[in-house]
Amino acid sequence: MSAKKLNSKFAHLITKDDNFKKLSINFFIFTKISIIMSNSILQYSSITKKIVMALVGLFLLMFLLVHLAVNSFLIFDPSRTLFNEGAHFMATNPIIQTMQYVLFGGFILHIILGITLQIQNWMARPVRYKMEGWSHTSPFSKFMIHTGIIIFIFLTIHFINFFLVAKFGEIPSFGDTEMEDMGLLVIQVFKMPGYVAFYVIALILLAFHLHHAFQSAFQSLGMNHSKYTPFIKGLSTVVSVVIALGFILIPLVIFFSSRYQA
Amino acid sequence: MNIKLEIWRQKDAKSKGGFVTYPLDGVSEGMSFLEMMDFLNTTLIKKGDEPVAFEHDCREGICGSCSLYINGRAHGPAHETTTCELRMTKFRNGDRIVVEPWRSKAFPLIKDLIVDRSSFEKIMQAGGFISVNTGAAPEANSIPIPKNHADEAFDSAVCVGCGACVATCKNSSAMLFVSAKISQLALLPQGQVEAKTRVQNMVTKMDDLGFGNCTNTGACEAECPKGIKIANIARMNREFICAKMGAQKMSL
Known part of the structure; x- marks a missing residue:
């Protein structure tokens, strides 16, 4: 699917589809609530902000795990039945549909807090060093805002390519079932070499982000213990590698395997 | 030993x-970093220049007066060492050494390499103490304290409150200092009375x-000359x- 085709689809939605308007209004309201929430949280102490950042981050991690599980259906079942059933469940279940707004709010909160905290941190050192960054620390921890921004750009493109198309695009039904053939859309996109390359790079950066983030969240929540902290740090590496590798393998398998035809 | 020093010079805050x-010849390996600085100042004074x-103060690593950001690291390249105890053996003949003051909005520069660290004192005045009645010292064994808590x-x-944690943190956060001061009192029974406030x-x-926010990079722990751990921050x-969730609402 070319970008031009996607854009024309998108323009059609904005003018004609009532459902789109309804959803946009909902998202607008939730964005507003999230911004109000982040504004009030910004008045709290640095530790409160840290704790909110950690809790929201862990919540977003849960989403990643669910998303990865559903995506993996496409690998376990190349006939797309399992994946389409999974996607149909996610699109129709009322609890999931409600959580989708909470998730959206979580992203907004995490992004707004992340950016404002970073600006405050930059302002805390108005004159920079000539030589700096020679301390022995985790290299990934220094680039959270940079990896975060690239992940955000990826998420925006990803959101337009899949979420908006799934909600409002004309997706053919799967065989003679009432389910939409979401699997076909995924395979179409994952047959585009440029998209796959971008996807892989973004997910590698996500691994860098999570490698610091997971164990850091426990530290922020006050959970540092001589017995368990080494385990949590190890788990942080495992979680980041498993999530990134899992997500990366799916487009690679689809791109290179002839079992998947767009 | 000949070295080339690049030093931040600033007449006053404004x-x-x-x-x-400053190229400096005849530096002995046995000198401490501060003795090398004294040596530099002697040569500057002889030339009629303003010394750095x-x-x-103590020059034995316990007062927390010395600072200096040397070659991109607080207190220089040695591990768990203050600048005053740093020896010139850590450097080689012909080295270029960049010396900078602590950089933080909360540590305004006074002159050359000296910054105003009274922000730390203000934090201590806000609660880094216990209130006890003066008089005869109480019997030491009347309050049992587990050995591991005391340790x-x-x-x-x-x-020592030198500020290396703030200087080295990419966010200029003072969390390691504040957490060490809170921990030393939170771990002991005497500190419980005022713990929540x-x-x-x-x-x-x-x-x-105006200190920054902690992002758990651990740079403070890596550079602290006294080996304070970020477990204190947790x-x-x-x-x-x-305190926030359990104590009565208070106006701060």
Whole structure:
């Protein structure tokens, strides 16, 4: 699917589809609530902000795990039945549909807090060093805002390519079932070499982000213990590698395997 | 040993500063870094130049007066060492050594390499104490304290307040210092009386003074000359959560 085709689809939605308007209004309201929430949280102490950042981050991690599980259906079942059933469940279940707004709010909160905290941190050192960054620390921890921004750009493109198309695009039904053939859309996109390359790079950066983030969240929540902290740090590496590798393998398998035809 | 020093020179808080390069010959390996600085100043005075201003006092690593950001690291390249105890053996003949003051909004520069670290004192005044009646010292064994708590409290109490944690943190955060001071009291029974108000007051003061936010990079722990651990920061976060959620509402 070319970008031009996607854009024309998108323009059609904005003018004609009532459902789109309804959803946009909902998202607008939730964005507003999230911004109000982040504004009030910004008045709290640095530790409160840290704790909110950690809790929201862990919540977003849960989403990643669910998303990865559903995506993996496409690998376990190349006939797309399992994946389409999974996607149909996610699109129709009322609890999931409600959580989708909470998730959206979580992203907004995490992004707004992340950016404002970073600006405050930059302002805390108005004159920079000539030589700096020679301390022995985790290299990934220094680039959270940079990896975060690239992940955000990826998420925006990803959101337009899949979420908006799934909600409002004309997706053919799967065989003679009432389910939409979401699997076909995924395979179409994952047959585009440029998209796959971008996807892989973004997910590698996500691994860098999570490698610091997971164990850091426990530290922020006050959970540092001589017995368990080494385990949590190890788990942080495992979680980041498993999530990134899992997500990366799916487009690679689809791109290179002839079992998947767009 | 011949070295080339690049030192930040700034006349006063309002002047514009800049790096000045000083080639220095005849440095002995046995000199401490500060003795090398004294040697440099002697040569500057002989030439009729203004000597480099830097802070120092005990020169045995316990007062926390010395600072200096040397070649991109607080207190220089040696592990768990203050600048005054740093030896020139850590450097080689012909080395270029960049010496900078601590950089932080909360540590305004006074002159050359000296910064105003009174922000730390303001944080201590906000709650880094226990209130006891003066008089005869109480019987030491009347309050039993587990040995491991006493040891941990002591490990936190060795913080000399030099500010290396703030200087080295990419966010200029003072969390390691504040958490060490909170921990040393939170671990002991004497500190319990004011525990809930202490953590809230000290954290509020820290935020007000313009220190950055902690992002758990661990740079402070890596550079602390006294080996204070970031486990203290986690303890402070726990104390803060308990105080905020459990204590009565207070106006800060």
